[in-house]
Amino acid sequence: MGLAMDRSDFIATMTAALNAEPSAEAAFGGRLRTGQVKSRLLEAHPPELSAEGCSALLKTVADRAGLELQALDDDLWALLGPGDAFFMDTANARFWQLHSTARADVVESLVKTRLIPDHRVDSAWMPAHLLHKFEGTRTWLRSSFTSDQLVPTDGDPARRWRMQLEGDAPEELLKLIRGNPRYASNASLTAVGSTIVDGHRRVQLAANFQGKVISQGTSFELIAGVLWRTGKRYEQYVRALESRYRLTTQPSDSVGLRIDGDVALFELERHIPDLELFLDGLFSCREPFRLWGVPREVAFEQWETNAVDLHVGQPLRLEINPCWIRVLLDEHTCGNTLARLIANLQQHFDARAELPAAA
Amino acid sequence: MQPARFLRRLRDRDDTRVIAVFVGNETHRSDLEASMTQHRIQAPLLTVGRDGARLTGVEPSSTLDASELAHQGGLPPARFPIDQLSPAEEIRELVVPSLVAAQARQDEIVDVEALCREVLPEWSLLGKEAQREFRARVDDVVRRLAEGDFGAHFRYEPGTKASQPRIRVLDTPAASDPRGTPQGWQAQQRRAARALGRQRPQIEGQLAPSLEDLAQAGGLGGEEGVPDE
Numbered sequence: 001m002g003l004a005m006d007r008s009d010f011i012a013t014m015t016a017a018l019n020a021e022p023s024a025e026a027a028f029g030g031r032l033r034t035g036q037v038k039s040r041l042l043e044a045h046p047p048e049l050s051a052e053g054c055s056a057l058l059k060t061v062a063d064r065a066g067l068e069l070q071a072l073d074d075d076l077w078a079l080l081g082p083g084d085a086f087f088m089d090t091a092n093a094r095f096w097q098l099h100s101t102a103r104a105d106v107v108e109s110l111v112k113t114r115l116i117p118d119h120r121v122d123s124a125w126m127p128a129h130l131l132h133k134f135e136g137t138r139t140w141l142r143s144s145f146t147s148d149q150l151v152p153t154d155g156d157p158a159r160r161w162r163m164q165l166e167g168d169a170p171e172e173l174l175k176l177i178r179g180n181p182r183y184a185s186n187a188s189l190t191a192v193g194s195t196i197v198d199g200h201r202r203v204q205l206a207a208n209f210q211g212k213v214i215s216q217g218t219s220f221e222l223i224a225g226v227l228w229r230t231g232k233r234y235e236q237y238v239r240a241l242e243s244r245y246r247l248t249t250q251p252s253d254s255v256g257l258r259i260d261g262d263v264a265l266f267e268l269e270r271h272i273p274d275l276e277l278f279l280d281g282l283f284s285c286r287e288p289f290r291l292w293g294v295p296r297e298v299a300f301e302q303w304e305t306n307a308v309d310l311h312v313g314q315p316l317r318l319e320i321n322p323c324w325i326r327v328l329l330d331e332h333t334c335g336n337t338l339a340r341l342i343a344n345l346q347q348h349f350d351a352r353a354e355l356p357a358a359a
Numbered sequence: 360m361q362p363a364r365f366l367r368r369l370r371d372r373d374d375t376r377v378i379a380v381f382v383g384n385e386t387h388r389s390d391l392e393a394s395m396t397q398h399r400i401q402a403p404l405l406t407v408g409r410d411g412a413r414l415t416g417v418e419p420s421s422t423l424d425a426s427e428l429a430h431q432g433g434l435p436p437a438r439f440p441i442d443q444l445s446p447a448e449e450i451r452e453l454v455v456p457s458l459v460a461a462q463a464r465q466d467e468i469v470d471v472e473a474l475c476r477e478v479l480p481e482w483s484l485l486g487k488e489a490q491r492e493f494r495a496r497v498d499d500v501v502r503r504l505a506e507g508d509f510g511a512h513f514r515y516e517p518g519t520k521a522s523q524p525r526i527r528v529l530d531t532p533a534a535s536d537p538r539g540t541p542q543g544w545q546a547q548q549r550r551a552a553r554a555l556g557r558q559r560p561q562i563e564g565q566l567a568p569s570l571e572d573l574a575q576a577g578g579l580g581g582e583e584g585v586p587d588e
Contacts, residue, residue, distance in 0.1 A: 119464050292544050294548055294555055299433070313461070315456050328437070330477075
């Protein structure tokens with residue numbers, strides 16, 4: 001089948017697929033479809049941060065999914081199924097990108113049932129401020145808010161909504177809605193869509209808070225550039241969270257024990273109306289939070305839990321009262337755990353939830 | 360600035376007097392005062408509680424003011440939830456989630472000493488005897504857990520000449536069909552609730568699979584993991 005191809009050939013082939021050119025149909029044994037590319041921004045923990053480490057983790061994933069793993073170029077891999085091809089870019093050994101022209105439900109199934117269940121692979125959890133930075137001329141956005149798990153079902157004017165805005169500068173309209181105190185906590189930014197024009201090349205991309213991106217147009221090179229820079233911003237965000245909020249202790253000759261790191265504090269503009277219900281939802285072990293814990297009330301309306309992020313198997317401590325949530329990260333707990341919490345609090349409790357250093 | 364560098368800089372200044380201040384939780388104030396008296400320590404004591412902070416033991420000539428300060432911040436964050444002398448039930452509060460985290464990672468073995476390092480930040484500062492005593496206490500906690508409700512999930516393996524005491528993970532919900540995984544973890548929560556003596560052994564939302572679980576199982580999940588209405 002002659003799969004070896006360098007990165008520039010790969011980009012040219014994907015561009016051909018976007019443009020429905022005949023050359024794309026021959027590539028990868030007819031496994032490329034034409035029209036759209038579905039991508040995922042992922043955070044991975046290979047056994048070591050190297051090409052060998054990525055290869056070992058990808059091999060596990062490919063075996064589990066019944067896919068054939070082939071190296072295309074340095075840090076570029078193809079996972080081949082009977083009818084579809086999936087490409088993994090591991091140029092950044094921790095922050096990966098998956099691309100495929102397969103149907104959206106096929107890509108979703110691979111990610112949900114083969115990639116994400118592995119505790120070494122997680123989605124990128126984009127908070128609103130990173131979605132706002134998504135490149136291009138904004139022409140579309142979605143606000144999809146649901147708070148069923150965390151707040152009582154009565155008394156909330158917009159407990160659940162799905163809103164789609166199309167046109168010029170749709171973020172202005174979302175800002176307008178957020179300005180109304182009645183809807184301020186519900187106006188989450190769930191997905192954005194942009195158009196990018198560069199000379200004769202034109203692409204459209206839509207990205208959501210779970211690191212899903214779908215794109216179409218005339219140039220995969222333009223798309224790959226946007227995704228690379230988006231991934232880079234996400235990496236900086238996660239590393240900033242780790243740098244500031246991992247709590248570490250080091251023995252020190254001069255002062256005994258040196259303590260570093262800040263407690264992450266969410267000061268909630270929307271107070272938690274029913275703490276026990278909130279805790280039940282947060283620690284239900286289900287998506288989207290996937291947190292395990294057995295909360296205890298240590299003082300009136302103050303609860304604490306030594307929790308576990310079930311996705312990555314890392315401990316963290318949460319202290320919660322109606323006005324704030326404190327998160328104490330372990331020395332080795334991944335920043336993506338905090339990123340997941342921030343993004344999901346925005347989508348399921350208060351669109352304004354944010355950590356000062358992370359915004 | 361590094362704390363040690365900061366202290367050195369202060370020590371070098373003639374016009375700055377550096378004194379040690381003992382800091383603790385307000386709920387432990389009487390114990391701290393008794394210990395300081397017993398060890399003939401004369402130093403300021405700052406305690407922080409749910410509604411306020413208190414500073415006492417300040418010398419009249421000091422520039423520090425003995426005072427009480429009210430705040431609305433709730434209990435201080437527990438950066439050090441336990442120390443080497445904490446009761447077994449507090450150690451258990453940390454050991455149980457650590458074992459569950461190992462299950463989520465699908466680890467097969469957890470060394471008791473690694474567990475000690477994980478739950479006790481000052482582990483490396485302890486002398487050999489203090490480490491041995493704390494390890495024995497953690498050992499006792501995990502052994503009792505494995506003999507109880509967690510017996511089907513963890514086995515305690517005593518130390519031998521060749522190996523340290525350790526816990527073998529026998530089973531984990533992480534290895535089951537993804538559709539049943541939340542229920543498996545929730546069952547683990549109920550076991551933990553019993554082991555930790557919680558009064559709310561069952562969380563209301565855990566009685567039945569949620570609508571989302573139902574929708575996902577049937578392939579009806581919405582784009583953001585939310586079922587369409």
